[in-house]
Amino acid sequence: MNKFGIMRKLMNAKILIRKPSLIIILLILGALACSLTAEPPPTLPPRTPQVQATLTPQNPLVPQQPVVTTDVKGGLDNNLGPTSPPPALPTSVAVITFDSPNMTSELQQVDPNRLYNTVTALVRFQNRHTLGLPNPDTGIFAARDFLMAQLYQIQVDNPQSRISIESQPYTFPYAGQSYTAENPVMIINGTDPTAGIVIIGAHYDTVNANAITNAYLDQPGANDNASGVAAVLEIARILAQRPHRASIILIFFSGEEFGRYGSLAYIEDYLVRFGMTQNVRAMINLDTIGSSSGPNGTFVNNAIRVYSAPPNESPSRQLARLAEFTVRYFLTDIRVTVENQLDRAGRWGDHQSFSDAGMPAIRLIEYAEEANKFHNTLDNLDEIDPDYLRRTTQVALSLALVLADGPNPPTDIRIDTSQSPWRIEWTPSAGATRYVVALRKSDSLTFQQELIAPTNSFAHSVLQSFDVVAVAAIDANNQVGPFSAEVYLPASVAAAN
Template sequence: MSSQHSADRPTRSTRRTFLTASAAAAAATVAAPLAAAPAAALEAGPPPGPGRPARPQQPDRELSVLLREVDRDRIEATVRRLAAFGTRHTLSNQDDPIRGIGAARDWIFAQLSGYAAASGGRMTVELQSYVQEPASRIPTATRITNVVATLRGDSSPGRTYVITGHYDSRATDVMDAVSDAPGADDDASGVAVLMELARLLATRHTEATIVLAAVAGEEQGLYGSGYLAKQLKAAGVDVQGMFSNDIIGSSTADDGTRDPRAVRLFAEGVPTAETPAEASTRQSVGGENDSPSRQLARFVSDVAENGATGMGVRVIYRRDRYLRGSDHISFLREGWPAGRFTEPNEDFAHQHQDVRVVDGVQYGDLPEFCDFDYITRVARVNGATLWSLAQAPGTPKGATIVTTNLTNDTTLRWQRGDEPDLAGYEVVWRETTAAEWQKVIAVGDVTEVTVDLSKDNVFFGIRAVDRDGHRSPVAFPKPGS
């Protein structure tokens, strides 16, 4: 393994001698004080080759405190309050102070504004509205309003991470704006998670910016999240990760199957925004499993599968479920990495069902069918993810792997980040048949490295590390010269 700036390239013989010393120095420079997980956490032993085994990132002290403060009772109260509006259908009454989507909108705005008041001006809350002209599932011009809380980062405010839950609901008939549609699981549960995290984050300082948005119009066609994503794109915001929390209220399926310690995270492969030429290049050099969204999902598993959250993250290599779609798709369409959190087993007997009693059995998406301990654990997964992203350096940009030389080593290049606490970089690698990164090599504060390992045989990635040991998501390098 070797490490050097592009302007200083020693010969091959001296380079290999230099590499050994450089690796030792770099390891000391980028040494992470975060506790390492036990080796038993790995599914199999790492392959032979340069570097040390890759280990999950454990919570720092501030994150551990934050996760302990996630309040189950507040989450339950939020779900019950949202369900009590009767219906939150996008086409329901927007001016009734008691029932309908307008009443829910105003309540969410008031709650988030109260949390923001404790932020010292760092968190702002807005009603982001537009009029949707007639379209699919929108028969008449309809005002759609997102409630958006933005916590501005201290040192890297331009870098942004987003989570959403949709506060609209529906009955069996997606066009029925009158019948009761409490929407406890779908998706008061997701809104409750983002509201609880807004409360906890408002009093804390983060390096990057976090957006927590309760969006509308999801059931009618992702209208609210589509508008939010387009507004962020038009403003030139650098969105480096987004998560939709949609149907995270229970782990129990309609047949009684339970998996209370797991949450699914859907992550697409080859990005939809890629051109055919880019997709063809990716297929020819490998990396079908290395989209930015999949790297983001690996990051979530790395930082959120631990005793502090009490959860496992089951990454699903798909954009979303069959016949379904959530608000992360709006961000994927803009070319940003995004994923969807959802419960491991769905109860279709209650989802999108009208509130009724049949043979003594109550149906409908009611709070009684939610598991509030489960939602609390999903909130901790989200909290661990957001905090770890916002406190770490950004994902390295401009990552390339030199493919124009016939050699048995590998040269990687990338752009240096501008974070004030940036300590350096790590190269990660894995066998082409492995799903997770297996080895890591500390290379120091450089922008080029040559590794004594053939690019033909393994996959490489680059991630940034700060002085406190926080690691960024991995950047998968594109072929270059």
Template sequence: MLSTGIKITSKILQHSTLAVVCSFSLMVNASELKFEDQQKLHDIANNVSASRIGHDIQTLVNFGTRHTLSDTKSDTRGIGAARRWIKKEFEKISAQCGGCLEVIEVKDTISGEKRIPNPVEVVNIVAIQRGISEPNRMVMMSGDIDSRVSNVMDFTSDSPGANDNASGVAGVIEAARVLSKYKFNGSVVYAALSGEEQGLFGGKILTAYAQKHNWQVHGVLNNDMIGNITGINGVTDNTTARIFSEGTRVVETKKQANTRRFTGGEVDSASRNLARYIDTIADKYIPNLNTILVYRLDRFGRGGHHRPFNDAGFAAVRIMETNEHYDRQHQDLRTEDGIEYGDTIEGVDFDYTAKLTSLNAVAMASMAWAPAPPKEVEIKGAVTANTSFSWQETSDENIAGYKIYWRYTSEPQWQFSKYVGKVSKYTLKNVVIDNYYFGVASVNKQGIESPVVFPGDVGSFDHNIK
């Protein structure tokens, strides 16, 4: 994001850009390119507690192992004890906000799989904070309950899973503590998922549940390892985080792919623009945090629990640390040649986990307060000097108007914007469609914006687009 006015250095660029500025009397500056500042979002970021997160991570570690196939009867060891504790924490939070959370178990029995050969009940613990005006519009933060050691089928050995992924679950619980003190237009979902290490089964189960109940899921923020600041590469860094997002939807039809070939959008899926939205939140509200937009579904050749949501067409991203330490992932607890292996709590930085939790909490609050992203966004402008937009009219009283964004096609973030009021169509004069990528965001009366929607099916936040 730009922090000052644009300085023109090229005469050719100067003439082109000034033509745009003169046509609209646009002032391309920080106020145009950034969200309007919201003190309540700063307050949310500041209310996240590193000490509470540390306590929760230690509690999860103390269950010994949280392997999907581990003990479900014990009150002190295994995944059963862990998920019952998580459920009680959500219920405690709900009691403090007058029952504002619906705490449910979303589960199914899995068997006949390579990593789950015998029948096992995979149970997700989910808390839903319903929106006051759009209860079926959802933004979700998720983390994985289960842990593992070197042998993925070893469900008896100690497997603390402090960073992978007690850090993510602790972040989800802490986000619920902070956000439950507010009321939102849309709903916020806090999900502790099971079965990730055995095949992403918890995510598959919750995705199916969301589809069955017609949830309008406009963002899944999957947090998987948000506590480590020292990588296997020797780098120690608590000022950056990665946001992974897929490009085109895996459910894209042949017809949609052919349209995209001629109109663009390979880097403007709903997931990709969700990632840009979170990146903007980091710039605005999270001090000393630079988020890195990674144009890939996940790490090279690897996977995470956002993928089942992507597979269904939902906008979903993975948020995580920048520098991983592989000696602390999926390892038996041991010391060899002076090297300590295992995912223990000593490898977790609570302040860093709190910082990434703040990012999630603020992003979800912003999306839940903002109106829904515009629907049926269309664009026209071939062989003309102007670019025209249209989108679905709405009676949503939360919407004050709309904002059009555009950027050069080689740029990762939106560069230019214009607020156009509460209309359903608009034309940017003398802005040639061939030279930019465009999108439209909804804006509420307090100036809080939705994610930007790229025109056409490729950018729609409606996962049922066919």
């Protein structure tokens, strides 16, 4: 029996004792409740698993194709409909530049070879069907054990970090029977109780559309969704190396293909039960992000789509705008197109579970999607472009770093129209040295103008050319944080009425 097989038998026999769910939740609640001046809780000792799975080394990978430098389809459309172009930037307003050493260093750590190795390991389990029975070598329980071993290894490699790991069991009904499945979870406890919780997730289950209830048909699921799982695991390895202001939950959902059972169970059994939904700053769902090839020979390796719940002012849509803004300033070889939908027509994802429960949530998905290669054996390793998967992973990581490390945004933006030009002001954010003022027309899915404000107020005629404003803080390390809730400027409010 190989190393993986021994480890899986040990876990199925419950020789590996998991930490109780309640302990992990209490750790997060304690971190959120403590003050910034209090002594930090002691570092949690790493727990060494009985057996650790390792990835099989492979030859270094090279990009399948050069990065496309022209816009796809004549340009990425980020507007709800026809809109007037933004006004020219006044020369008296500072142009935004960022040089964040932490973000630059950590984004460069994303390794396409390691990502591809993880996808390969998951494909080798033949399928990851949620209705499957425990098996040491194939199926979803074998995949669960592999993921748990990888998470334990991250914990062992980073004893300085306060990391908690568990696999959350839940039951769900299907076709008149009750089934049990699990969601592997890693929590990196944050240092600032005011920074909230950032959740990064991907579903690891698969289904074969030829017989969706057959748990034993071959279904590699390389792109849908071993690609997203590999990205979350890679992000976990990088984020675990140092503390972050926000607590970060990295989770692998089962049951997504049958109706989001895993994400619904996690929300109900953990976030709702312990009153944590209001602390969730964002949920980032990575689902099908590894292929640059589309139908009819199309090829797009410099773009990714983001879906979010409408309307255009919703917290989820505002999170999607933050993703587009972040990538535009911190990554040079990929861009985000914000879609005006919750998901593709007739489709769903685990982000929907979170936005339905009132939490900001988005789905990242590749730009060139080939529908006839999902839920069948065509979804194999041939579909994975390792360097494109590196870029899409960097998109999610860059957003996570802004959410988890940046200063808190202002919460009380005030608009003074009694003088010309108009002025906006706000209470200073802790740790902020300057601010980003972002503006858009009401019908734009993205910000159309970003300006630097050196203090907690900004006055300029440019304000009267837009409808919506939001403000983000920047700290002394040049780390930008999330934007405030968007505020409509008075002229737009009057026009809307």
